[in-house]
Amino acid sequence: MMRNTGTMNRRDFLGACSLGFALGVLSRGGAAAPKTKERPNIILFLVDDMGWQDTSVAFWTEETLFNRHYRTPNMERLAHMGVRFTHAYAHAVCSPTRTSIMTGWNPARHRVTNWTLNPDQDTSRGWGPRNWKKEGLQADEVTLAQLLQVAGYFTIHCGKAHWGARGTGGEDPCRLGFDVNIAGHAAGAPGSYQGLDNFGNAEGDEHTLPWGVPGLDHYHGEDIDLSDALTQEAIAALDKAAASGKPFYLYMSHYAVHTPIQPHNRFIENYRGQQYPDTEIEIPPVEAQYASMVEGMDASLGAVLAKVEALGEAESTLVIFTSDNGGLSAHARGTTPYGTGLNTHNRPLRAGKGSAYEGGTRVPFIAAWAQPARDNRLQAELPVEAGSVSVQPFISEDLFPTVLGIGGALDSVPATHPLDGQDMRRCLIGVEADLERPLYFHYPHTWGPPGPGYEPHSAMRVGDWKIIYFYIPQRWELYNIAEDIGETHDLAEEETQRLARMASKLRDDLVEMGAQWPVDNETGEESPMRLPELES
Numbered sequence: 001m002m003r004n005t006g007t008m009n010r011r012d013f014l015g016a017c018s019l020g021f022a023l024g025v026l027s028r029g030g031a032a033a034p035k036t037k038e039r040p041n042i043i044l045f046l047v048d049d050m051g052w053q054d055t056s057v058a059f060w061t062e063e064t065l066f067n068r069h070y071r072t073p074n075m076e077r078l079a080h081m082g083v084r085f086t087h088a089y090a091h092a093v094c095s096p097t098r099t100s101i102m103t104g105w106n107p108a109r110h111r112v113t114n115w116t117l118n119p120d121q122d123t124s125r126g127w128g129p130r131n132w133k134k135e136g137l138q139a140d141e142v143t144l145a146q147l148l149q150v151a152g153y154f155t156i157h158c159g160k161a162h163w164g165a166r167g168t169g170g171e172d173p174c175r176l177g178f179d180v181n182i183a184g185h186a187a188g189a190p191g192s193y194q195g196l197d198n199f200g201n202a203e204g205d206e207h208t209l210p211w212g213v214p215g216l217d218h219y220h221g222e223d224i225d226l227s228d229a230l231t232q233e234a235i236a237a238l239d240k241a242a243a244s245g246k247p248f249y250l251y252m253s254h255y256a257v258h259t260p261i262q263p264h265n266r267f268i269e270n271y272r273g274q275q276y277p278d279t280e281i282e283i284p285p286v287e288a289q290y291a292s293m294v295e296g297m298d299a300s301l302g303a304v305l306a307k308v309e310a311l312g313e314a315e316s317t318l319v320i321f322t323s324d325n326g327g328l329s330a331h332a333r334g335t336t337p338y339g340t341g342l343n344t345h346n347r348p349l350r351a352g353k354g355s356a357y358e359g360g361t362r363v364p365f366i367a368a369w370a371q372p373a374r375d376n377r378l379q380a381e382l383p384v385e386a387g388s389v390s391v392q393p394f395i396s397e398d399l400f401p402t403v404l405g406i407g408g409a410l411d412s413v414p415a416t417h418p419l420d421g422q423d424m425r426r427c428l429i430g431v432e433a434d435l436e437r438p439l440y441f442h443y444p445h446t447w448g449p450p451g452p453g454y455e456p457h458s459a460m461r462v463g464d465w466k467i468i469y470f471y472i473p474q475r476w477e478l479y480n481i482a483e484d485i486g487e488t489h490d491l492a493e494e495e496t497q498r499l500a501r502m503a504s505k506l507r508d509d510l511v512e513m514g515a516q517w518p519v520d521n522e523t524g525e526e527s528p529m530r531l532p533e534l535e536s
Helices: 010-017 064-070 072-081 094-101 142-152 196-202 226-244 284-310 377-381 396-406 496-513
Strands: 041-047 084-087 153-161 180-182 248-253 319-324 365-369 386-388 438-443 455-463 465-470 475-480
Touching: 010 064, 041 094, 041 284, 041 396, 072 319, 072 365, 084 455, 094 142, 094 396, 142 153, 142 248, 142 396, 142 465, 180 226, 196 284, 196 365, 226 284, 248 284, 319 396, 377 386, 455 496, 465 496, 475 496
Parallel strands: 041 248, 041 319, 084 386, 153 180, 153 248
Antiparallel strands: 084 365, 319 365, 438 455, 455 465, 465 475
């Protein structure tokens, strides 16, 4: 197997690079792995910066104005075929989430707690830990793709990688367990979505650092959107997978809908000069462009599903769809269907990407067979109920054991690699494992623009309750998410005993995971979490 050696042209990029369980053995250390050809294909379709409501599929108890604005018919189809998780979460920004998916670890443990670019660059805009893992995920670590590859999967990476920093082994997906790498490198955003702009590269075959998208030279100068180019390359890679005779793992990781917000020209006229549905509010140009990017991403999902069906693999392919953090709302956006501006693009959720609040971490999540068939043996062993909804809490690191379990490779996780994520296969078929399981969020950095919840923080959700600690200032907040999804009523002073219990658990569990504390810019000293002081 050839691998990339660091040059980022198309030739090197594309040239280099029975489930065995029933409910009784759905745990690590269960039955022996099944034969390769008896395993399902797996597609993890990950969208960048896609908010909880950036879709026509409702992930709440009711449809919202945002749901009526966006056009995502293929997401609708996927949800009709499978299960929607309405309480699914990622972490506040991209690299922490992506590393959690690849390792099964919470950011407090893997310490890639902020977005990465250069190995010596602290991307914190203010406070941050001294020695957080700026180099990102590296090639000598246990990864999801690596374990699937060893288990006999043909592994394909397509799109945004953003695992290892520039100049490190981790910037090359082929060194992290992928047989094929399409357009993935160290940067987390494209220089441009337009082929006419060479996707952010200068003229010629040179890869323009840091933002130029590599490996797609043959599209340079063409009137094609990056999402469409990636889709075409993913479809070609699926042909290679089919020819290999192996089951495939396709990590379809779109750069969309990350900034720069640019029009996807095939879909922009659906929004340009229009009003938001059921309102008299004109869609501003930037929001028309954003919606066209969302629709272009959805068209990619439809094309990938169509290819799998054309290959005769739809009944044997499980598709998981989600996002890497909440929707962007602190900058670069315009007026919403509610007539509001910044920090409201996830309403009723509060704030957006980078924030401790629900808008920063709550994400869409769907799992479905690409073509439901009750008589298919693989589907009989993992019977995802069509059109179902789950309120089971789910977080990014759960994907590591869940996908490995689906692929019959969970037993290959080394005993020295503890898991923070949980195997959630039961929940895919409607068995709610633990509605009170704690979910942990640890973002000890200053993210960017000022706004609600963007300070360094740690948080925990347990059942209906969510606790947040802000390191600047040293403040605790407590919310009942079931009754107050918008986090508008802080109950910290009313529920003091609950606050104390949850705060102690959050701190103790973060310490167990090896969490790093942010450094106070003024004193140069670490600012560890301080438990709330209760009145005697």
